[in-house]
Amino acid sequence: MPVTQTEVLHILGEQVKPGESKEVNFDVANLHTSSPVHIPVIIERAKKQGPTILFTAGIHGDEVNGVEIIRQLIAKGINKPKSGTIICMPVINIFGFINLKREFPDGRDLNRVFPGSPSGSLAGRVAYKLMDEVIPHADLIIDFHTGGSGRFNAPQLRYAKEKTDLDILAKVFGAPFVLYSKNLSKSFRATCNKLGKPLLLFEGGKSFHIDDVVTNSGVNGSKRILKHFGMLRTVFKSSKPKTECVFINDSKWQRAKYSGMFKASIPIGSYVKKDDMLGNITDPYGKFNYFVRASNTGYIINVNESPIVYQGDALFHISTKLKRQ
Template identity: 70%
Template sequence: MKESGTVLNILGESIYPGESREAAFNIAKLHTQTPVDVPVIIERSKKPGPTILFTAGIHGDEVNGVEIVRQLIAKGINKPKKGTIICIPVINIFGFINMNRSFPDGRDLNRVFPGVKSGSLASRVANQLITEILPHIDFVLDFHTGGALRFNAPQIRIAKGNPDYDAMAKVFGAPFIVYTKNISRSFRNTCNQMGKPILLYEGGKSLHIDANVTNTGVNGAKRVLHHFGMLRSNFKVSKPKKEPLYVKESKWIRATFSGMFKSTTHIEKLVEKGEVLGHITDPYGKFNHFVKAPNAGYIININDAPLIYQGDALFHISIEHDK
């Protein structure tokens, strides 16, 4: 990784080693012509070192991730022993304000990268992030949350076949490391194409803050900073409670009927083939269908919705996993 011991010119600011600055990531103006600027918190050590980026809120309703980055700032974890730490707690500020996943133009920001300078609102934000911030970065931690009432077990998502990513995912120390393909036009895929290493953390569900999920995220961030020699000595680094489980293959268990749904299992549980995970009923007490595990595996996502339709994803279960 490059050394960041010289002036950092970013978002119109010139920031020298040892300085702290809150730069403005200019998104757009409201209909009232009121500007909307997303704060970008930049902390630089006098000692040269890597530049780490913490991001959250690419989806406006994923509050768990926002809370993790907020804690990193509030506790001073983002003040590095060496190098530079940049925090963007809320990228999709419009969605965050409106408690909505998408941008006002209806687009999913995480499907328009690398964006276009003269494109839609979401595309312009993506382009600005890629052109003005990412070139300065050596390593990215991007915090996400399960959507649509689906609760994710704390997990790091990476693509298969990269030993460096495997090693860094293990350093982070989430309970699960889930292998998933890079999605076209996502932030993660674009970072990979630009040669910027990135770990994507998922945990919890939208519009909800879960203490275990946020604690896992904060502790993982501290482990990564410690790994790069950037965590100050007044912060302790805890070991993960257990070795991460590598989920090499997984599948969704989908509803075969519509109705009222209730899970009877819990997140992170190792279940046996044929074990009852929940049941689907009707409002009239005439129907009761048991949802069973199609194979032995760990439950890494549970749908918390009380009403579901045929075909809805209910549980995410591992098929192939090891330590």
């Protein structure tokens, strides 16, 4: 990783010297009421030189668990580095966060408009400003997300299979799973990848929900990364992961064969064998009870927690092929 020199950091129209702490604003547009919207960016710099790590969350306004992880990094002072610079952006899509909606007011998914445009849609302008004024300063980005549509993700890191250089950092972070997944066109991850900026995408939990296990996984993983680069102050302890990280080459969704009321009976993260019972689908009248059994052997990395499902809905995301370590 490149080493950022201990010079004045020029970011978002502000100057931050080594050893300084500063909150700057990432502002794009006012609300429709003309009320200004300030998106705080918290910057902490040590006097000692070191890399610059950027923590981001809230690209989707309904994914509050990622916001909570960065909030804890700030509230506990973990973001004050022993060396280098830490930049925290807890809520990028402040417009969606205000309304607890995934998208921007213009209906666009921010994570599908990168690298954006200075004269495009509201989401496109936010994407452009992030890529133009913040990302150039980062040596490593850790971006926090959650599952959507009632689907609960086991804590996991995601990046493209060919990015084997990130395997070492993934092991350091220590999430229970790494899911190799392709970079989606016009996503934040894909755009950073094109610029040669390493990015670890953390997935955990589901939208509209804060989960302590997921939060702890994100906070502890962040501390391990900071310690790895000599940035974690000695006042903080960095524990070893409780389990060895499982690298998943391929996976598939098991879908509902029937519509009805659904209840999973297997804990997230479990290792199951083919034909193991995972849950059941019933009707409201007590006449029908279908037992959902595992279609293959693997790890359960995502569970649909919706009480009502329709035929074809995704129920369980199960690993199909693991990477040998």
